[in-house]
Amino acid sequence: MSDLAPFSATSPVWRHRARVLKALGHPTRLFLVHHLARGETCVCELADLVGADVSTVSRHLGVLRDAGILADERRGAQVFYRLVAPAALELVRGAEDVARGAVARDAAALAGLTAEDGAKRAPAEARS
Numbered sequence: 505m506s507d508l509a510p511f512s513a514t515s516p517v518w519r520h521r522a523r524v525l526k527a528l529g530h531p532t533r534l535f536l537v538h539h540l541a542r543g544e545t546c547v548c549e550l551a552d553l554v555g556a557d558v559s560t561v562s563r564h565l566g567v568l569r570d571a572g573i574l575a576d577e578r579r580g581a582q583v584f585y586r587l588v589a590p591a592a593l594e595l596v597r598g599a600e601d602v603a604r605g606a607v608a609r610d611a612a613a614l615a616g617l618t619a620e621d622g623a624k625r626a627p628a629e630a631r632s
Contacts, residue, residue, distance in 0.1 A: 520572075524592070527571035532556070533564050534596050536585075537573060541593045544577075544586040568592075 511518060528534060532554055539545065539553060551561040565585050568574045573592045574585050587593065 524571045527567050528595055533568055537592050537596050540585055540587040544584050547583045
């Protein structure tokens with residue numbers, strides 16, 4: 505028997521899964537999850553690391569928090585975030601593996617095209 509929930513586009517289980525994946529669907533948010541796996545960090549420090557203003561980074565963090573990936577804690581004027589769903593880091597690592605495979609396939613395809621293009625040029629150059 506499968507451990508998958510029956511599919512329905514309105515099913516809360518499938519909608520939440522999609523929400524988690526969508527939350528991870530931005531390079532800045534992938535970086536934030538990867539960094540926060542090292543430990544709790546203040547928004548101001550994260551903004552410096554990302555090279556964006558605090559309000560932009562706060563919006564990204566809010567998306568991750570709302571998806572259940574991060575938790576926040578206010579301490580005076582500062583807000584600290586921490587990773588509460590370590591499985592999200594595994595998703596990030598899985599995405600890295602998939603991306604590496606895609607890059608390798610693209611590089612091989614490009615090398616093939618380059619070799620093919622060189623073979624087509626060689627006879628033409630020999631005639632000149």
